[in-house]
Amino acid sequence: MSSNSIKHILDESKFNRFHLGLLLWCLFFVSFEGYDLVVYGSVVPFLTKEWELSPIQAGVIGSYGLFGMMFGSIILSLLADRFGRKSIIIVSVTFFSIFTSISGFATDEQLFSWCRFLAGVGFGGTLPTVISLLTEYIPKSSKNKAITIALCGNQVGGILAPLIGVAVFSSLGWRPALWFSVIPILLLPLIIKYLPESPQFLIRKGKFDSIKATLEKIDPNYQDRMKVEQTTILEPPVERTPIIGLFKNKMGLSTVLFCIVYFMGLLMIYGLNTWLPKLMQSAGYPLISSLGFAIFLNGGALIGTIIIGVIADKKGSKKLITGLYVVGAICLALLGIKSNIFLLYMLIAIAGVCTMGNQSLLNAFVSQYYPNNVRSTGVGLANGVGRLGGMLGPTLGGVLLSLNVPIGLCFLVFALPGVFAAVSLFLVRKSGPQVEPVSSKSTKLSSTNLG
Template sequence: MSNHSIKSILDESKFNRFHLVLLLWCLLFVSFEGYDLVVYGSVVPFLTKEWNLSPIEAGVIGSYGLFGMMFGSIILSLLADRFGRKSIIIVSVAFFSIFTTISGFATGPQLFSWCRFLAGVGFGGTLPTVISLLTEYIPKSSKNKSITIALCGNQVGGILAPLVGVIVFASLGWRPVLWFSAIPLFLIPIIIKYLPESPQFLIRKGKLDILRTTLTKIDPNYHDRLIAEQTKLPEPPGERTPIIGLFKNKMGLSTVLFCIVYFMGLLMIYGLNTWLPKLMQSAGYPLISSLGFAIFLNGGALIGTIIIGVIADRKGSKKLITCLYVLGAVCLALLGIKSNIFLLYLLIAIAGVCTMGNQSLLNAFVSQYYPNNVRSTGVGLANGVGRLGGMLGPTLGGVLLSMNVPIGLCFLVFALPGVFAAFTLFLVRKTVNKQDPISTLNTKLEIN
């Protein structure tokens, strides 16, 4: 005799074709999100020339996408906990695809700016919802690895955007690079048919046949009494506003701390991505080498993210994330010291792992910290507040350079948020909320 629940079936299952297909779908969503987010940097030289934009005007237009992400992270992730992950993923993908494509037809900065803002709403809604869906379905032994692989789509999209630009700029101009974003729209009918919905949502809506079909794909030997008994038990009381649930059951302090960690982490990421080539050029390195440093920063993140995801599944996440923030701060501080080129490339690659890669692992950790009924909201709120740090990072770098602050001190300023993030994460207490609708309703169900 043993206690079982639908959550235990999902957590204890073996990674199979169902999980692989789900992971590839999520990787695709995040890759196109990453493409649409980064593509502005590829076309901005053409926009400034065609529309006579000043650098400040071009920077403001770029910030519209980040503002949209902040709203999308909070609002759409909140809706995902109430109306299901699948529908919000579809809405988010449609948002960023439609409005990025429309921006390719813009004849002036006003329409283009609005398109960037609305596309940003889709950017912000995609990430928390994808993470939450993976957290529910992927086996416990592979959660961190799978989530970090899916989030590598940010780097995939970031690499794809300039590559598409290189191919089409010379012959077709800048607009087709934005039209490329329409591709996910043609996939929406397939997404509607094949992307699985949250099991919690399926139970709440009484769509038990769909849940049975999904569980059969995961474990053909699952016991159907689980679903039968699940529907007989009373549904736990839910929050009319899921964001309130983040501050109940002793989770309020952790929620605030997570927001601080995200703020510091995204400040480092956006600050470095924006100013690393310029900082290295100011330090005396040629422009080509400085661009190479940026490639190593993203390349290190792409490779390292998968590695730390595997380690986290075996050893745990919190201590690893904390140590990586400290290591990243040390590497950034050392970048301000002139040294041989091999050591610099190594430091930058490690910094990429400890900033962008670590951010992916942090998303995986936070998504598993919260219960199902507020999971998307928790990840979305932290990401939304973190976008404020993402907006501060490029501004802070610009201020430091305009004041002619020594390069070594500039890198030290970007290193300090890593120390703050590590200390803040250290204060997060262990998960205390066990009120998960999928796991707790069946804790007394015994089956042979």
């Protein structure tokens, strides 16, 4: 692949309206994914009363979505590397939008549980594919910032869900909060028309007119930057089992370490989101509401994510992410020590940045680590394994509280995964392979193809 390749043009381009449009679409997808994932917590009190569910039954129903996310992260992201990012994004968004909306018509817990599982498949497929598409198109100087902004949609959706609930619960009941999720389906024609496909996928399929149209939006003078008459784009091989590609070219150890980092990171996130209010109440802070915790946790993550994304583009990601995990572990450990309210809120906000915000930056780093032909697969596998940690977090907190473990020790248990994540990331190779594997076949893009 020459220095004047399509990838070089995309990486060295200037951020413009095309990139902004793509970023806004991705922010939209992630926001609704975050909304649909969090809205269950808003409606569960009504479900518990209407269907006479025990807390254990309600918890099991909630876990169906996480199980679905695990399958979606691995399977759909694997398919995205083979069949194109755009198609899988559309499938994923359709899944979580339709099945979340259908769950609003459920009359019993069985149908509702199946809807949560199938919506979870869509949740899991959306995030890795969105990250991969942004990684391919966004200029190199803005990749971390753009990806972290898009992933702020998780916090946007997390804040929107309870606000929608407050607006509709008193007058219309719990079901409209789930019907609200139909909006992405209504916009599907616009998504199909304006969302671009992966450039590498278009190259493999020989869709040169589409490549040309996209490049003209990114840089009208792109042809002048091709200093050679003919640029050869070597096509990566299509493997029957793409996951194997994650363990080739000295990437095996890094792939395993990434899975550990995601497992530990999501354990902290889901454990913290589930049990923080209860833990703080047990620590002697009865006057602080759960809503206040949620606002500071998500608000801190929302603002901090943008800031660390900018820093990462200027200074690099790996050391920053590693350091944030350590800081997050320290903040969580300190929450177990009773202190004044101001310091408490500060620690919670910083913990939000170092857990949820850092997870967004980790996704950006891992996406850029892997080559194009296994990018979605790599991000998806790590997210899929990480969901096991996400399921363990709430369970671990419940066990600790049931055993009456001292609050300081509970917070220390949730802090330790941050240390393990930092050590694992430290051991990852400095950068991924610089040259992607190629086959004996190549697709030549001549001036006729691109001009």
